[in-house]
Amino acid sequence: MSEERLNPRRCSHTCADGPRGSSGRLARALDLHEYQGKELFRQHGIPVSEGRLALDPASARAAADDVGYPVVVKAQVLTGGRGKAGGIKLAENADEVEAHAGEILGMDIRGHVVTKVWIERASDIEREYYLSLTFDRSAKKPLFMFTTQGGMEIEEVAATSPDALVRLHVDPLEGCHPWHARRLVYDGGVTDPSEQKQIAAIVLKLYETFVATEAMLCEINPLIVTPEGEVRALDSKFSVDDNALFRHSDLAELRDAAAADPLEALAREKGVTYVKLDGEVGVLGNGAGLTMSTVDVVTFAGGRPANFCDLGGGGDAQGVVDALEVITRDPQVRAIFFNIFGGITRGDEVARGILQAVGQMGLELPIVVRLDGTNAEEGRRILGEAALPNLSTEATMLDGARRAVELAA
Amino acid sequence: MAILVDNDTRLVVQGLTGSEGRFHGLRNRSHGTNVVAGVTPGKGGQDVEGIPVFDSVSAAVAETAANTAMVFVPAAFAADAMFEAIGAGISTVICITEGVPAHEMLRLHAFVQHRDIRIVGPNCPGVLSPGKANVGIIPAEIFREGSIGLVSRSGTLTYQIGHELTQLGIGCSTIVGIGGDPIVGSSFIDVLGLFEADEQTEYVVIVGEIGGDEEEKAAAFIESEMSKPVVGYIAGFTAPPGKTMGHAGAIISGSAGTAEAKKDALEARGVRVGRTPTEAAQLVAEIARA
Numbered sequence: 001m002s003e004e005r006l007n008p009r010r011c012s013h014t015c016a017d018g019p020r021g022s023s024g025r026l027a028r029a030l031d032l033h034e035y036q037g038k039e040l041f042r043q044h045g046i047p048v049s050e051g052r053l054a055l056d057p058a059s060a061r062a063a064a065d066d067v068g069y070p071v072v073v074k075a076q077v078l079t080g081g082r083g084k085a086g087g088i089k090l091a092e093n094a095d096e097v098e099a100h101a102g103e104i105l106g107m108d109i110r111g112h113v114v115t116k117v118w119i120e121r122a123s124d125i126e127r128e129y130y131l132s133l134t135f136d137r138s139a140k141k142p143l144f145m146f147t148t149q150g151g152m153e154i155e156e157v158a159a160t161s162p163d164a165l166v167r168l169h170v171d172p173l174e175g176c177h178p179w180h181a182r183r184l185v186y187d188g189g190v191t192d193p194s195e196q197k198q199i200a201a202i203v204l205k206l207y208e209t210f211v212a213t214e215a216m217l218c219e220i221n222p223l224i225v226t227p228e229g230e231v232r233a234l235d236s237k238f239s240v241d242d243n244a245l246f247r248h249s250d251l252a253e254l255r256d257a258a259a260a261d262p263l264e265a266l267a268r269e270k271g272v273t274y275v276k277l278d279g280e281v282g283v284l285g286n287g288a289g290l291t292m293s294t295v296d297v298v299t300f301a302g303g304r305p306a307n308f309c310d311l312g313g314g315g316d317a318q319g320v321v322d323a324l325e326v327i328t329r330d331p332q333v334r335a336i337f338f339n340i341f342g343g344i345t346r347g348d349e350v351a352r353g354i355l356q357a358v359g360q361m362g363l364e365l366p367i368v369v370r371l372d373g374t375n376a377e378e379g380r381r382i383l384g385e386a387a388l389p390n391l392s393t394e395a396t397m398l399d400g401a402r403r404a405v406e407l408a409a
Numbered sequence: 410m411a412i413l414v415d416n417d418t419r420l421v422v423q424g425l426t427g428s429e430g431r432f433h434g435l436r437n438r439s440h441g442t443n444v445v446a447g448v449t450p451g452k453g454g455q456d457v458e459g460i461p462v463f464d465s466v467s468a469a470v471a472e473t474a475a476n477t478a479m480v481f482v483p484a485a486f487a488a489d490a491m492f493e494a495i496g497a498g499i500s501t502v503i504c505i506t507e508g509v510p511a512h513e514m515l516r517l518h519a520f521v522q523h524r525d526i527r528i529v530g531p532n533c534p535g536v537l538s539p540g541k542a543n544v545g546i547i548p549a550e551i552f553r554e555g556s557i558g559l560v561s562r563s564g565t566l567t568y569q570i571g572h573e574l575t576q577l578g579i580g581c582s583t584i585v586g587i588g589g590d591p592i593v594g595s596s597f598i599d600v601l602g603l604f605e606a607d608e609q610t611e612y613v614v615i616v617g618e619i620g621g622d623e624e625e626k627a628a629a630f631i632e633s634e635m636s637k638p639v640v641g642y643i644a645g646f647t648a649p650p651g652k653t654m655g656h657a658g659a660i661i662s663g664s665a666g667t668a669e670a671k672k673d674a675l676e677a678r679g680v681r682v683g684r685t686p687t688e689a690a691q692l693v694a695e696i697a698r699a
Contacts, residue, residue: 135591137621138596173516214511288589343565372569
């Protein structure tokens, strides 16, 4: 059972869920940087501006010399609000490029430290549109959204002038045909024939890209029209399905391990689903739903969870060792609460994993274990026989949470 | 009566010869499920503790009249296995496998539209009708037979709530884990409709979690289509707001996706919602004993 991340699945937001993913389990998605998404667009024939990636001010200067002035220096971080944070700047010449790159690199944007900038030939903008293709989880179909009212928050367009936002589902067995593209363009109110033609072509290519990369979200905001009447993608938000990466090794390589929280990156490496929170009670459960519920119960018991850590469906001994390793790297953790309800996960395996981890790591933190479900009795017996001084078991989730909160106080 | 699986279930396990398929297939049989066949391409003719293994689902159906399939094959082959089961005439397909690519589920879902086929999952714990049949990985021993229909997006949380109900002496007609993937075969609404029509089910418990708007949709369905009392539980009340990237999702669902929003949507429709599994079970007990 895979489980998503605590707040909803990471992709979730991308896949039609609310904030950051959403389903509790993040259907896991790999979010790509703007420059990576644009490269995929380019490969599939969607027009983008000429650009280069730079990791330091000197190479930013060289990149700008290469693409030609003026250029835009854009922070590459996996979060929104770059512009407002000062992460996107126009440069007229080489000195400005170097100066802007110097300021932007190292900048912290909503907790994301900028390590890369994208140097792109600046575009003159006549009009800004919006085009996206994503999963509509309810309709269980890909959904195009298009509006000529780009350049503002798309949520605002949806709220204030819903008629201006054209929505069109595609039957995945039928595929995307020119009529879909025409519908979007006509219903969106695009009247210029050249624009109609260019946007229609982009719609078809966006669908191709979406299917070819097994994407969960492809968003172009803004899709611009230049004074010369040329239509181009000026930004990209691109998420691909983690579950399909096994057959897209090129995409799997795009994962930016440095962009993730270091603990979260370690967790990913270990195959543990981990989200760092800000408290003292380490929470370890199996399954996203139960783990999320455990985080709730620890909070209701007056404690502050240090993390959300989901062992997933397997939960073998090594999995437990890995998870404990991740959790205990966080110096704020003062007690650990294991809440395991076995289905596929077997209680005896978890118990062995706990003992193995405590032994290997010399763990002295208090650990409270609540085991139920498959082979739970055997697990409790194993823990009982080991009689570790820092390990106690509780019969229920509530009691376990209360005990862990006391111990962390 | 129960829903989806019962005494008439004749189960074929796709992936029976794998370690998980074998463990859970045999466990399902020991609960009383009529496990009639296994399928593993290339292993036809073998058996797993007396359960005959076939090379294909169609061969299994021809020999054993299987009517329900449980898919336990690795993620890369799971959609193929589901299509194969449907092609062999199976009408109920329950996919336990996690990690099935979402685009494959899109196509599968489009394919089963307007066909009389029920898919549950993927990435789900399965379906248990206590005392009748267990198809999947739900530990049957923690549930008892009764009149509560339980439907959930989460596996282990379902066990937790079932366990709490059992402690209060309350049993279930059927427990359905619909899975939490972006595209699942059966939604809350599909299962709520089955419970509404099921004679054994008198009350329904819906277990949701943050994200998406399935709970909100279920709330509307409960108000307009259901006569039976429903109790809810939502996990994730204390989840911090996450980062967002891209905006298409929230626009589609029109919901904040938070536990509070879901609770409000359900309560506005007269569904009482617990803040912990224990509280939800107590609400069920109150209603059932009223």
